[in-house]
Amino acid sequence: MPANINEIRSDLASFVNKNPEAFQAALLSDSIFLSQYATRITKVDGEFPAPIALLGNVVQGFYAEKFTPFDDIIYKKKDIRTFRQKVDFVFNPSSILGTIYASKYDEGKKPEEKTISKQTFDMVIKKIISDLDYLSVNAKYDSSKIGLDKPVFGVSMSGLNEVITKNGKDTNNPFYWIPGDAMTSSNNVDVITKFEKDLPTIAKPLIKQVFTSLEDKEEYQENYDDRFGSRPTFKDDDTVKTRFGKRELVGVPGLAKGTVYATLPNNFIETVDIVENPGYISDIQVVDRIIKILSDFSLGYDFFINQYTFMHTPDGSKNLGLNDSVQNKLFFPNESKLV
Structure with missing residues (x-):
């Protein structure tokens, strides 16, 4: 050589x-x-x-003699x-x-x-x-x-764990919080099912994936088998689907255990x-x-827009939504469950 x-x-x-x-x-x-x-x-x-850029409602009853627009476009940044x-x-x-x-x-x-x-x-x-x-x-x-x-x-x-922690403290651009029980190895089917049922109505058809830790995904599979007798898999692969939304449950290696979130397409x-x-x-x-x-x-x-990121939380002090009445109306004007 x-x-x-x-x-x-x-x-x-x-x-x-x-x-x-x-x-x-x-x-x-x-x-x-x-x-x-x-x-x-x-x-x-x-x-x-x-x-x-946020554009509020624009459709109203017709009356030709008046120009009565809704609120102007509102701009935010992150x-x-x-x-x-x-x-x-x-x-x-x-x-x-x-x-x-x-x-x-x-x-x-x-x-x-x-x-x-x-x-x-x-x-x-x-x-x-x-x-x-x-x-x-x-x-x-x-x-x-x-x-x-x-x-x-x-x-x-x-990394993603720190991104979630940092963004979770951002009150100017808050996550959409979905309260629920702290997820354990025995209740994860119930926690994830409640999470997807509490997603905002306008977002449900758009969300195709729910993210959790790899360990939580595996425990979800096991508990789903025990409860319903069959694993929610499709096409003979390792894809796991949620119970109601039939969304893919993605197990992220290294993600903090107990984390559950979803976001709109192209927002991550x-x-x-x-x-x-x-x-x-x-x-x-x-x-x-x-x-x-x-x-x-x-x-x-x-996450490009935190407000369109839906995050499970066991924090009993948080309400469903952005925990900001002004932003709730801006981002989810027709969601009746928000205050």
Whole structure:
């Protein structure tokens, strides 16, 4: 096997040049669980205001001599953030000597045909997907731990659990709360059934999925079997349906147990910067006989409009709805159950 590290660097660079979108494909992969259920918004780097325009009722009885409009259009906004991430991968060529990877250098072949390059990047890409799968749900952003000499994993962005917690405290853009019992391993069928029955009437036909933790989904399946004798599955797959709405019950790995929510189509968003920063490998360096692979990108998850996100809560102090009479009338003017 050649000892020239620069030659190996050249092989890696050749692979990157011939597969320029390999890294971007990992970043935008549906293998990241949440990406399957998110609407992607591109060209986002940092924080941006999400505008919301609300138009009240417009239809009224006809009387030709007067112009009597209802309320004007009302505008609101929510600041949505994407988080700058980077990948620093260290590859020590000497570490593969005497291992099964040594044969993958394929001495004598053209650089683009040598499988050590593909093997290296396949390994990096799989790890990126694994890391983002975890971060997208479990990460807790902590700016004080960014840029340390010894990096800390899990603090580079806000994952779904933190997004829900943060948005749940936002009174300017509140969730639509649906009160109910605290969900346990024995009452989840009742809790989720009540949740979907209490969804606002105007939203029910639009909502196709209810989200909960993976553990809660599994316990729901088991309890449904015990109570009704058959599992609510369809088409011989692992899809689980709710009892009345026949909505897909999605179990999110890592989501806090007891969480139940639903949202309107396209309201859960994934923000990325793939135009200004397309997620390419930015550099391959050789330092002290070590090959360093560098890249960076922006990524974030959030709900575009909190008011159209329907969240189960065991908090007895919360009422059904937005817990704001003015906003209830703005967002759900014809929902008679709201105060």
